[in-house]
Structures are given as structure tokens and as C-alpha cells.
Amino acid sequence: MKYIGNKTRLLPFINDVIEKNQLPKKGTFIDIFSGTTSVAQYFKNKKYKIISNDFMTYSFIYQQVFIKNNKIPKFEILINKEKKISLQNEELFSSNDDNLKNVLNFLNTLKGKKGYFFNNFAPSGKFKRQYFSNKNAMIIDEARDLIGQWFKKKWINENEHYFLICIIIEASDFVANIAGTYGAYLKIWRSMALKKIVFNVPLILDNKLNNKVFNEDSNKLIRKIKGDILYIDPPYNSRQYAPNFHVLETLACWDKLELKGKTGLRPYEKQTSLYSKKDACVETFKDLIQNAKCKYILLSYNNEGIIDSKIILKILKMKGRVKVFSQQYRRFRTERDHDKRKYKVPDDVVSEKLYLVECL
Numbered sequence: 001m002k003y004i005g006n007k008t009r010l011l012p013f014i015n016d017v018i019e020k021n022q023l024p025k026k027g028t029f030i031d032i033f034s035g036t037t038s039v040a041q042y043f044k045n046k047k048y049k050i051i052s053n054d055f056m057t058y059s060f061i062y063q064q065v066f067i068k069n070n071k072i073p074k075f076e077i078l079i080n081k082e083k084k085i086s087l088q089n090e091e092l093f094s095s096n097d098d099n100l101k102n103v104l105n106f107l108n109t110l111k112g113k114k115g116y117f118f119n120n121f122a123p124s125g126k127f128k129r130q131y132f133s134n135k136n137a138m139i140i141d142e143a144r145d146l147i148g149q150w151f152k153k154k155w156i157n158e159n160e161h162y163f164l165i166c167i168i169i170e171a172s173d174f175v176a177n178i179a180g181t182y183g184a185y186l187k188i189w190r191s192m193a194l195k196k197i198v199f200n201v202p203l204i205l206d207n208k209l210n211n212k213v214f215n216e217d218s219n220k221l222i223r224k225i226k227g228d229i230l231y232i233d234p235p236y237n238s239r240q241y242a243p244n245f246h247v248l249e250t251l252a253c254w255d256k257l258e259l260k261g262k263t264g265l266r267p268y269e270k271q272t273s274l275y276s277k278k279d280a281c282v283e284t285f286k287d288l289i290q291n292a293k294c295k296y297i298l299l300s301y302n303n304e305g306i307i308d309s310k311i312i313l314k315i316l317k318m319k320g321r322v323k324v325f326s327q328q329y330r331r332f333r334t335e336r337d338h339d340k341r342k343y344k345v346p347d348d349v350v351s352e353k354l355y356l357v358e359c360l
């Protein structure tokens, strides 16, 4: 997923710092701002027990599927009850993967219907927003309504419900007509957006451990958890995640709220991050560090962040011995420099810092 601050490209760098500084190879790894779960998945694969968290619902659904789960659920009741799901495999319930494939084969044949999503996010819908082709928005509408009904009728359990929502979010994001975030839709169709949406089986890692996932404010949660390595990847600029990824949140919640404005925004007061506010970010960050209960802290922050590196160092030094590592990488930018938008660093290269604290 294209996501502001996604750390997929930095994973080898983070791992290198962990290995070269001989941090614990086992134990609990906390990813308290998990976003796409890329970091949590990587360290789950390295057999750490994972605690992950994010205050956005779509991220929580990703965490349920990719972090908490160690295998694909069975979908047994659904396959028994939903007669329209045809079984590709002769053997009933041969494997969980096959069961899910059968469910997705069925969802992939839906014709679609004109509903809430179509009206809010398709060009021929009531609000004429061009986030999805008419056809894809109709399929998303039908699929998302259907899995909500299956859950209500208890044909799928909570976990299976999370799985199917996650699959819809992932597939929708792939065909969204955007440049990077949902802050705006494109006026011209990008080619991917005109392809038919396809629901795919996700890849699930099994670390055979009891991983825990949360959907809370980081500063509330920090008071309740402890671990060996605490990885902190907070927002580093004033762009809020809720308005930039509102369509994914709408798909995750499916609460059919009345959406506002040109882009169909949902209300997001409760998901406004203090880490993105100049007047509150330092105190919020300090509070998080002071309340952390762990052996090591790893903090990702880049050189354009709203908290000055000297202040970061001062706060971290109160917690323990600090080392700083940095790596340059190409930025995720949705717009170029222009008269009203000048980036502090003129070219496309950003220096991402990794602060390592050995807590005392």
C-alpha cells in the first residue's frame, strides 16, 4: 500500500541496526504506530512476539489479519450456508486456503450494485467523485454489504469478518484513482483504476506466538504494555492520516456516515494526531518516552520532521544511552515543489534517522 511514512524500504536498515547493536533476537517487539503493519510483519517473520497498535481502524484490521493471526480461518459455516459459493475442490474443507479461495471466487463474480460507496466515490454517483470507476465502486458496495450481512447472520466469525474487510480494502486501494493519498482524486483516470477490482488471498505469516493488536491512542496504550524492543514511527509532519486515508477508514468502519465536501471526508476529531501539531508534538513525544517500559527504543524520524533533532536527543537521553544512525532514501511525495509548497530539502532525497536508546 502507498502510505505516508511506510517503512517497507527501510526494513533492512532497521534490521541492520538491531543486529549490529546486538539487540535481543527473541522477545516482544512493539510497533506502536503500525500503519500498514510492514514493520510488525517483518519482525513477526523473525519470530518476535508482536504487539502492534494504530488509532486508525483500517490499520487495526490489517493488524488483526497480518499480525494477530497465524493462519487463514476456515470459513466453514459460510461455505455450508451460502449456497452460491461453488466449491472448486472436490474435497469439502480440504484446506483453509482453498475455502477462502472459494469465497473470493464468489466475491470476484459479483456484478455490483449502486449503493453508498457508488454514490460517494464514483463519477456517476450522487456526488460525482472520481475515486473509483463506476463498475468497481458497485462491486465494492455489494461485496462490503454482503460480508456485513454474513457477519450479522453469524455465517462468519469476527476473525473471518476482519479477513474479508482487509481483502476488500487491499483490493480497493489497488484500483483507487489517486496519486498517493485520498486527499484528492485524479481528474484523469490512471490505467490501474480502470481495471476490474480483484479480491486476492493475503499472505499470512505464522510465528506460532500469541501476538497482540490494539486500536488505541499511543500515549494511552504505552502505560499498559511492556516489551523488549519498542519501535516508534510517529507522524513527523503536519499532515493528518485520517483525512489522507479517509476512504480506507470508511471501508473499514462501513458506518455509512454522511460524508462532506469535495472529497467525501468523514468526521475525524478523535483521530487527530498530536504528533502532527506543532504546539503539542514535543510534550506528547516526551510523555510517550517517559512512560515506555522496554529494554530498547528504536525511533524513526526524518530530517524534515516538526520536532527538532536536538530536542529529540534531549528527551531520549533522559531515558538512556542514545546512538543515532541515518540512511538516505527517496521520498514519498504526492506533489512537486511549487510556489505554495516548498520542501525544506530541495531534492527528492530524505535522510531517515533511526535513534537507538538502551534504556537505563
Ligand SMILES: C[S@@+](CC[C@H](N)C(=O)[O-])C[C@H]1O[C@@H](n2cnc3c(N)ncnc32)[C@H](O)[C@@H]1O
Pocket (backbone or CB within 6 Å): 003, 004, 005, 006, 007, 008, 032, 033, 034, 035, 036, 037, 038, 039, 053, 054, 055, 056, 059, 216, 217, 218, 219, 233, 234, 235, 236, 241, 272, 273, 274, 275
Ligand atoms: C509514519 S506512520 C507509520 C507507518 C508504518 N510504520 C508503516 O510502515 O506503514 C504513523 C502512523 O501513526 C498513526 N498515529 C498517529 N498518531 C497516533 C496516535 N496518537 N496513536 C496511535 N496511532 C497514531 C497513524 O495512523 C499512522 O498510521
